Amino acid sequence: DAGITQSPRHKVTETGTPVTLRCHQTENHRYMYWYRQDPGHGLRLIHYSYGVKDTDKGEVSDGYSVSRSKTEDFLLTLESATSSQTSVYFCAISEGGTGVSYEQYFGPGTRLTVT
Amino acid sequence: AQKITQTQPGMFVQEKEAVTLDCTYDTSDQSYGLFWYKQPSSGEMIFLIYQGSYDEQNATEGRYSLNFQKARKSANLVISASQLGDSAMYFCAMRPPGSRLTFGEGTQLTVNP
Numbered sequence: 001d002a003g004i005t006q007s008p009r010h011k012v013t014e015t016g017t018p019v020t021l022r023c024h025q026t027e028n029h030r031y032m033y034w035y036r037q038d039p040g041h042g043l044r045l046i047h048y049s050y051g052v053k054d055t056d057k058g059e060v061s062d063g064y065s066v067s068r069s070k071t072e073d074f075l076l077t078l079e080s081a082t083s084s085q086t087s088v089y090f091c092a093i094s095e096g097g098t099g100v101s102y103e104q105y106f107g108p109g110t111r112l113t114v115t
Numbered sequence: 116a117q118k119i120t121q122t123q124p125g126m127f128v129q130e131k132e133a134v135t136l137d138c139t140y141d142t143s144d145q146s147y148g149l150f151w152y153k154q155p156s157s158g159e160m161i162f163l164i165y166q167g168s169y170d171e172q173n174a175t176e177g178r179y180s181l182n183f184q185k186a187r188k189s190a191n192l193v194i195s196a197s198q199l200g201d202s203a204m205y206f207c208a209m210r211p212p213g214s215r216l217t218f219g220e221g222t223q224l225t226v227n228p
Contacts, residue, residue, distance in 0.1 A: 033215075042119075042218040043160075043204060056217065090160060098163035100210050101167055105158035 003027055004107035006091050012113045019078040021110050023091030025071075031094040032074040033058075033104065034066060036087040043090065049074055081114045088112070117142050119207050119219035128197045135182070136192040136222045138207030144168075147211045149190040151181065154204040154221070163205075168188060173203050197226045 013019050018051030023032060023035030033048040035058075047066040063085060065077045077112050078085055089110045097101040118141040128134040140149070151163040164179045166174040173180040183193040188206055190209075207219040 003172070040220060042220040044132060044218075045215050048215065093159075100146055100212050101165060102148075102210075103165055104160045104216060106152075107161060109158050109160075 004091060004093055006089075006107040006110050008110060009054045009108065010111045014079050014115055015082060016080050017046055019037060019081050019112065019114075021076045021089055021091075021112070023074045023076070025074075027093055027095075027105075028071060029093040029095050030071075031096065032068065032100065033053060033092040033094070034064070034074070034076045035088060035090045035092065036085075037109075038087050046076065046089075074081075078112075081112075083114050086112060086114045117209055117211060117214070117217045119209055119217055121207055121219035121222050123222045124220075126222055126225055128194075128224065130199060130226055130228050131196055133195045134191060134197055134224065136194070136207075136224065138190045138192065138219060140143050140188050140190065140207075140209045142188075142209065142211055145210040147182070147209055149181065149215065150208040150210070151179070151190075151192045152206045152208065152218075154206065155200075156203070162168050162208075164192070194224075199228060202226045 005024045007022045034046040035043040044060045049055045049068040067075045091107040092104040094102045094104045120139045146154045147168045149166040153161045168228045178195045180193045206220045208216045210216045
């Protein structure tokens with residue numbers, strides 16, 4: 001199994017509070033991704049990183065920011081959480097990002113509830 | 116923009132029988148990769164199988180095979196000899212070059228004893 005951990009695994013927070021989710025990998029993979037999973041939508045990409053301090057937006061990036069100061073860590077921040085951000089968040093890693101054949105390996109997920 | 120369609124929200128199969136999960140995709144790219152992932156009730160996403168658009172042979176991984184029909188833009192997952200542990204959500208995904216993975220909405224498979 002790919003060495004990917006996410007913390008916390010579960011979190012309940014109130015509307016308007018900041019929240020940071022952490023993804024940590026031990027595989028030294030260059031690419032890291034944050035997805036959210038909601039019923040009826042599958043997995044949707046929030047942000048991704050293609051190297052230390054190199055990040056870009058995905059399809060549902062509004063309300064989220066990311067940072068990557070080390071190869072192994074990729075942080076997702078909700079600056080001011082809203083109920084629409086209640087979701088399961090997955091981190092993924094990939095050895096390559098632009099080639100079509102690179103599969104992504106996923107972390108265990110974080111279940112976030114915003115009340 | 117790429118689009119993945121999984122038309123079967125739910126599927127049922129008897130243990131030891133084969134089952135096909137449908138996936139169609141829409142892209143104008145000639146080169147792309149197709150992936151299937153399994154998500155059991157425990158929630159983790161497990162990579163199952165990969166097919167490249169230029170691969171001449173259908174991909175196989177143990178009991179999983181991918182029925183790739185490029186002209187029809189379909190990439191169906193075939194699970195042979197279903198087991199109770201195959202009960203899970205299955206996601207089809209596609210990646211064109213230089214772009215990100217796009218996922219379908221998934222198919223919930225239930226294997227009955």
